[in-house]
Amino acid sequence: MRRIYLDHSATTPLDREVLEEMKPYFSSKFGNASSLHSFGREASEAVERSREKVAAVLKCKPSEVFFTSGGTEADNWALKGIALVEGRNKHIITSSIEHHAVLHTAQYLEKNGYKVTYLPVDRYGFVNPSDVEDAIKKDTILISVMHANNEIGTIEPLEEIGRIARERGVCFHTDGIQSFCKIPAEVDKLNVDLFSISAHKFYGPKGIGALYIREGTKIEPLLHGGGHERGMRSGTENVPGIVGFGAASELGLKRMEKDSEKMIMLRDRLIKETLKIEDSWLNGHPVKRLPNNAHFCFGLIEGESLILYLDERGIAASTGSACSSKSLEPSHVLLRIGLKHEEAHGSLRLSLGRENTKEEIGHVLEVLPKQVEKLRAISPFKTKKQLASFKSTEED
Template identity: 50%
Template sequence: MIYADNAATTPVSDSVLQAMLPYFSKEFGNPSSLYASGRRAKRALESARETVADCLDARPDEIFFTSGGSESDNWAIKMSAKKGKETGKTHLITSEFEHHAVLHSLRSLESGGFTVSALSVHEDGIIRPEELKAALRPETALVTVMTANNEIGTIQPISEIGALCRGAGIPLHTDAVQAAGILPLDVKAMNVDFLSLSAHKFHGPKGVGALYIRKGAGISGLMDGGAQERGLRAGTENVAGIVGLAVALKEACENRKACADRLTAMRDRLIQGALKIPGTRLNGDPVKRLPGNVNLSFEQVEGEALLLLLDQNGICASAGSACTAGSLEPSHVLRAIGLSEPLAHGSLRLTLSCQNTEAEVDEILQILPDVIMRVRSLSSQ
């Protein structure tokens, strides 16, 4: 099997698993307990917080652990909106192709009286800072723009956007779920107030994430209950998962440059080879994209059939459209960059990690043309 869907999730690395195992059994204490096993769990928790902070150039007291990227996004957006509304700020800015955790959070706020401006991402899948600047208003409570897109991998000019927001006194949230461990993330250089990440995107466990909240940002917690996470995120901490997140992020950051160079070479070879197939286009900027992301559209191809045939040939991938769930709606990301509905439905996302090999890229390029030809022949019948 060739696993080429790392944007969906990644396998937990052996070192991460080994670091987590004691906290499922031997070191099972509750970090809120005062006895020895609880204190050991608390030390592990705070050590993980320090590790994550170091990777982001943040302070440990600016890192809050969550259940994943969706919770982190909801927290930053909804609580920033709540704070803004207290002073009459009910305008929010985002982009047209954010993750649904962001877009659905904003939709729920619209029903509560907020207005949302969605910036164009253009054909190359990149926001123009000058268009963001023009959209800022005195009543803007928050700007939320992802660091890198989850479907087409395009990297946004977050530092420039952050500088504009900082100059206007407007907080900026970035969903960095696809970027963490792959791109250099420095919350100070990025000028962000909130940053979301999720462990399972960089060889950590599922069900655990983090939210960076800049000191002084002053938003309240999303979940009520106990006093965990300095009173802002109630619920007994997932110590094993948090330890795994920290180990995975540290490993990814330490190996980032070498891994990115290798991934970029494999990505570009995969793109060049795939574009030799007639009726194929690359979606998103060819350079300003995540090192392991390849998103293609094929004329006269239905994404669901393509995925099933690739699976039969031992390749795990995903499509830009939600056709695997039976939906007739094309990807909102691909529509945002101007693709027609048929092309959006005929898309393929191949996302690599450093566990992939050049031999696997060669095998994909050997199999893909025949699969495309077969899908087209089936659709013409």
């Protein structure tokens, strides 16, 4: 069966060119980047070249890039690292639609004596910058708002939020895991002090990421040990991973404009045609969204069933977030943009990649309506009215 991959927000395939660059660092160039001999030097030189390539995307100094094991570590480090500098009882501001790597870290800090404000969002998923301004208190130490939402693709107004943070002297972190190499992420334009990245979201390897830390930012390390990454992140460098991360960044930067143009075209066709299905709607903002994200809801059906029917036909999609696909709760993001539980259950995220073709999208558009129809035939609810009038029974 032919397979079509439309779940690039979960992960992407490793680019062949990237793999080729990584290969020697698994075998002949296996040195520990901390070693003084030639084996060590070729590894550490490769690490520094990659640092420059990542910095080129952020338009920052290479010395402001710190490699981590991935996006989750970068998010954890940003929040906990700033919190630890300032001590308990201090205040953190974040949004209510962050990825769980930020949300659960914030909740953990709350449990440990910090105060956290979770800002609401509007129906498109936008954080209102004036809400940020109003939430800042004397003891606010950090603002963390994601660059682009991982489920609905909405791009947040970081420039404005960042300007406010700077004026008020509060450190500003953004989870840029979905945006890096998809839309421009120049840290000086966005006014951010901390930026989280994960390589496998843009054709790099899994298990490697980074945290950008603006020079002068006071932050504690998360991992202590041998003093790698200038004492900020101990642990022997994942050299092949870092090399792959660098190569994917270089390629991503070079291709960003062209790729995003193509994906926007495919995305908009996907949106336009899918919305012809009765009782369907788009989540997130129609324009201010990631070039590769299309996120829908279909009334009267359940998302997991739709994903599995699509999978039966070789189409790989997701309900919203790959991380929580084993949970029964509907997405917190969809509830926060104002959907009811029963509406939020019927969600579908199609996230495009640079290898997707027009022809593939055409095929998906042929298959998708039939699967929605099939599930609606099984559903007891044929109309919104029937769903609304159903009274839930208690289950033991």
